[in-house]
């Protein structure tokens with residue numbers, strides 16, 4: 001894996017944080033990630049008067065990932081309004097896991113960690129694939145046919 005330019009990622013996260021819409025919590029957040037094709041995607045938190053509907057910065061980040069061509073996240077960082085490193089909340093670790101490249105790195109409050117370290121034994125696409133129920137639409141017999 002290529003060397004991660006954490007300083008550049010942090011600059012993108014700081015820039016995103018400055019666009020946050022956080023009139024209720026006054027807690028702006030910016031996140032940025034390196035994609036496996038070399039793009040950098042970012043996002044800020046967007047709150048709502050209906051407090052529970054607030055979107056974390058990672059929500060905007062993964063939306064940007066999809067909108068700008070998809071791919072998988074290689075490295076991630078997140079900052080608060082003081083520019084301090086911030087840990088993604090539990091929900092956002094799940095969001096990031098879904099779009100992570102194997103061995104994705106995160107800059108965390110306790111150093112660089114892998115995605116598997118911040119969300120061990122994660123539920124994800126492989127969980128669903130392993131279950132793979134039989135699709136009733138593909139059944140060749142039904143009560144009416146018998």
Ligand SMILES: [Zn+2]
Pocket residue numbers: 056057058088089090091092
């Ligand atoms: Zn979150």
